[in-house]
Amino acid sequence: MDNKVFISNSEEETARIAAEFAAGLKAGDVVCFYGGLGAGKTAFIKGIAQGLGIEEYVTSPTFTIMNQYKGRLMLYHFDIYRIADSDELYEIGWEEFVYGDGVAVIEWAELAEDILPQERYNVRIEKGEEENSRKITIGYTK
Numbered sequence: 001m002d003n004k005v006f007i008s009n010s011e012e013e014t015a016r017i018a019a020e021f022a023a024g025l026k027a028g029d030v031v032c033f034y035g036g037l038g039a040g041k042t043a044f045i046k047g048i049a050q051g052l053g054i055e056e057y058v059t060s061p062t063f064t065i066m067n068q069y070k071g072r073l074m075l076y077h078f079d080i081y082r083i084a085d086s087d088e089l090y091e092i093g094w095e096e097f098v099y100g101d102g103v104a105v106i107e108w109a110e111l112a113e114d115i116l117p118q119e120r121y122n123v124r125i126e127k128g129e130e131e132n133s134r135k136i137t138i139g140y141t142k
Helices: 011-022 041-051 086-091 094-098 109-115
Strands: 004-008 030-034 066-070 074-079 103-107 120-127 134-141
Touching (some): 004 011, 011 134, 041 103, 041 120, 094 103
Parallel strands (some): 030 103
Antiparallel strands (some): 004 134
């Protein structure tokens, strides 16, 4: 898959792009997120949840490391900003969730580069020149 680039000018537009992306997700997919603080990673993940039919309110699991939500597929939402090393992820059952029956989304994926699956989607979100503008690049690695 070639990289696809989207420009979003609002949080709602980001969620719509994400919901459309989620329509193609299947069990076992992993989506890794890259972007600075406030880039819009969680907003995109909220859109994925919406696209998976999840009705619960989605928040970033900054202190709990992972939240899970039930929809068309299970959504395992990791925020690994606060982990010290990859071993911490194994302690919470990383493999069960990342290689499981749902979709795993991982914020701050660069912090676990050594244990990420080779096959995965990579979503890079960058702030644009306007306050609410975002450049969203979606790619896939095999």
